[in-house]
Amino acid sequence: MIERAEVEAVARLARLELSDEELEPLARELSAVLDHIATIAELDLSGVAPTSHVVDVTGALRPDEPRPCLPREVVLAQAPVVSADGFLVPSPQA
Amino acid sequence: MSGGDIVQLSAGAAAASVQAGALSARELFEVYRARAAADRDAGGEGLNCFTWVAERAPAEGAAEPLHGVPLAVKDLFCVEGVPSQACSRILEGYRPPYTATAVARLRDAGAPLLAKTNQDEFAMGSSSENSAFGPVLNPWDRGRVPGGSSGGSAAAVAAGLAPWALGTDTGGSIRQPAALCGIVGMKPTYGTVSRYGMIAFASSLDQAGPLTRNVSDAGLLLRHMTGHDACDATSLHSASISAPRAERLDGVRLGVPEELAGEGIEAGVLDAFHAALALAEELGAELAPARLPHAPHALAAYYVLAPAECSSNLARYDGVRFGLRVEGDDLLEMHTRTRHDGFGAEVKRRIMLGTYALSAGYYEAYYGRAQRVRTKIAEDFSSAFERVDYIVSPTSPTVAFKLGERTSDPLSMYLSDYCTVPMSLAGIPAISIPCGLSGGLPVGLQIAGPALSDSALLDAAHALEQAISFDASAARV
Numbered sequence: 001m002i003e004r005a006e007v008e009a010v011a012r013l014a015r016l017e018l019s020d021e022e023l024e025p026l027a028r029e030l031s032a033v034l035d036h037i038a039t040i041a042e043l044d045l046s047g048v049a050p051t052s053h054v055v056d057v058t059g060a061l062r063p064d065e066p067r068p069c070l071p072r073e074v075v076l077a078q079a080p081v082v083s084a085d086g087f088l089v090p091s092p093q094a
Numbered sequence: 095m096s097g098g099d100i101v102q103l104s105a106g107a108a109a110a111s112v113q114a115g116a117l118s119a120r121e122l123f124e125v126y127r128a129r130a131a132a133d134r135d136a137g138g139e140g141l142n143c144f145t146w147v148a149e150r151a152p153a154e155g156a157a158e159p160l161h162g163v164p165l166a167v168k169d170l171f172c173v174e175g176v177p178s179q180a181c182s183r184i185l186e187g188y189r190p191p192y193t194a195t196a197v198a199r200l201r202d203a204g205a206p207l208l209a210k211t212n213q214d215e216f217a218m219g220s221s222s223e224n225s226a227f228g229p230v231l232n233p234w235d236r237g238r239v240p241g242g243s244s245g246g247s248a249a250a251v252a253a254g255l256a257p258w259a260l261g262t263d264t265g266g267s268i269r270q271p272a273a274l275c276g277i278v279g280m281k282p283t284y285g286t287v288s289r290y291g292m293i294a295f296a297s298s299l300d301q302a303g304p305l306t307r308n309v310s311d312a313g314l315l316l317r318h319m320t321g322h323d324a325c326d327a328t329s330l331h332s333a334s335i336s337a338p339r340a341e342r343l344d345g346v347r348l349g350v351p352e353e354l355a356g357e358g359i360e361a362g363v364l365d366a367f368h369a370a371l372a373l374a375e376e377l378g379a380e381l382a383p384a385r386l387p388h389a390p391h392a393l394a395a396y397y398v399l400a401p402a403e404c405s406s407n408l409a410r411y412d413g414v415r416f417g418l419r420v421e422g423d424d425l426l427e428m429h430t431r432t433r434h435d436g437f438g439a440e441v442k443r444r445i446m447l448g449t450y451a452l453s454a455g456y457y458e459a460y461y462g463r464a465q466r467v468r469t470k471i472a473e474d475f476s477s478a479f480e481r482v483d484y485i486v487s488p489t490s491p492t493v494a495f496k497l498g499e500r501t502s503d504p505l506s507m508y509l510s511d512y513c514t515v516p517m518s519l520a521g522i523p524a525i526s527i528p529c530g531l532s533g534g535l536p537v538g539l540q541i542a543g544p545a546l547s548d549s550a551l552l553d554a555a556h557a558l559e560q561a562i563s564f565d566a567s568a569a570r571v
Contacts, residue, residue, distance in 0.1 A: 002450075007446070010446055010449050010450045010453065011446065013449050013453060014405060014433075014445050014446060014449040015409075015412070015426070015430050015433055016430060016434060016437075016442060016445060016446070017430035017431055017433070017434035018434065018442070019434075022442070026442070026446060029443060029504050030443070030446060030447060030450065032504070032505050033397060033447060033504060033505055033508070036393070036394055036397070036505055036508075037394045037397055037398055037460065038394075039391060039394050040391050040394045040395055040463050040464060040467050041463065043388075043391060043463075043467065043470070045466040045467065045470070048466040048469050048470060049466070049469055050462060050465030050468070050469065051465055051466075051468040051469040051472060052298060052465060053298055053328070054284050054298070054468075054472060054519075054520060054521030054545075055283070055285045055328070055330060057285070057327065057328055057330070060327035060328075070191055070192070075191065075415075077191075078188060078189065078191070078415065078416040078417075079414065079415050079416060080413060080414075080416075080417070080418070081419060087414050089413075089414055089425050089428065090421070090423070090424050090425050090427075090428050091425065092424060092426070093424060
């Protein structure tokens with residue numbers, strides 16, 4: 001069973017605020033899923049190479065040539081808060 | 095042609111009718127637009143398939159070769175200027191400044207956008223209940239789920255509210271809802287369809303594919319989606335998809351893996367599966383036992399790898415560049431509050447699981463081991479395909495389950511993908527076709543082939559489909 005403190009620590013890493021009502025069930029649910037996942041600990045995987053990508057793709061490089069990108073005003077139009085020419089965020093230290 | 099007659103046409107037949115001049119593309123679009131809009135506006139009386147419906151038919155004429163057959167698209171495909179939020183609150187108000195390659199290619203081939211479809215938030219779920227737009231209902235029984243995560247696409251096609259639809263499949267999200275709604279759904283070989291413009295869940299697994307009324311429509315739609323795209327470095331220069339025509343399965347060896355077609359599968363599902371296998375033998379196929387010894391571990395590996403990739407991909411939702419922002423006293427508080435309010439419970443669960451699995455001290459025990467299990471699963475399939483041409487199994491262990499039945503127990507929900515996850519981890523193509531009913535609800539048959547066998551797989555599915563001749567009319571609204 002994962003402890004509540006551990007759930008809070010992972011939530012901090014994930015930049016997630018969790019309410020008290022969310023914490024308890026989450027600890028229980030994560031524990032149940034991790035118990036199921038633990039079955040792969042029983043397998044002998046020594047000497048087995050990891051797979052991160054299933055299809056062989058090599059040389060996915062393109063010429064490094066300047067190309068137009070989306071206009072700044074189009075991109076900024078999607079942002080919740082902007083200044084004249086950029087994304088506006090609160091200060092890291094209030 | 096009356097509206098009722100038009101809705102009876104498969105997508106391929108509708109394209110042919112437009113080409114022959116028996117039907118105008120505008121009329122075709124308008125019939126479906128009205129049906130989709132009626133479902134959207136029906137409140138609790140509809141199936142809740144759609145998040146957005148086009149207001150009018152496209153002004154320009156119907157392009158070849160798809161002749162204006164309108165397309166419903168899962169909400170997570172970005173379409174320029176059209177709401178695209180993967181059914182998450184955190185992307186509320188987002189209007190992408192660009193269009194996903196798959197959607198653009200189909201539009202250019204003559205399949206204009208009809209509607210965006212409801213789904214599990216960020217494609218995380220197997221029931222389409224985890225949506226900011228509320229759950230989708232199964233047209234066969236409105237007290238049951240349509241499966242997920244492409245449940246809106248599956249239900250819309252099954253109910254005749256769209257001629258065909260796009261979905262995405264990470265661990266079964268096309269095949270499982272297709273099975274539960276009695277339609278055809280295909281996950282192509284990883285890399286055959288560009289992922290550009292698909293809102294990412296787990297990038298090494300995500301793959302777009304068709305949800306259609308029949309196998310020919312699936313082949314037709316897939317043919318115009320595939321091909322290399324400079325915007326997705328993992329997309330392949332794969333061979334063009336040919337139209338499925340096979341009527342027989344002479345000499346085709348079908349492998350039946352005990353791991354996916356025995357214990358844990360509902361009896362009624364197994365009955366329909368075995369009846370389909372008997373038909374396959376009548377068509378000339380040979381049945382052979384197959385072994386996928388690591389398949390029972392696929393779900394465990396998947397629920398490390400997919401959440402790990404999701405926790406990384408979803409880091410971009412931070413209240414800065416798009417979507418929702420909840421203000422806070424400082425930057426960190428703004429981030430954490432935005433993510434608290436913007437993400438639903440299942441998405442939070444997976445972000446937490448992935449962050450945990452990737453955190454210092456646990457990385458090798460979880461992520462490292464899961465990647466090695468993935469290798470073993472791919473090797474299982476490679477060995478099996480030395481002896482058989484295709485692997486066949488039920489698509490889902492059960493028929494459509496009741497709304498709310500699995501929402502309080504994440505693990506029971508995850509088990510919905512027991513038969514579909516192994517193929518996703520191996521990156522191989524797999525298709526689900528309806529093979530019968532159990533208790534009045536559709537059962538899906540899954541056929542999987544080696545990487546890049548997509549055209550041949552469609553052929554095999556086509557032959558079986560003709561022999562099964564599934565009657566889907568009960569789901570039409």
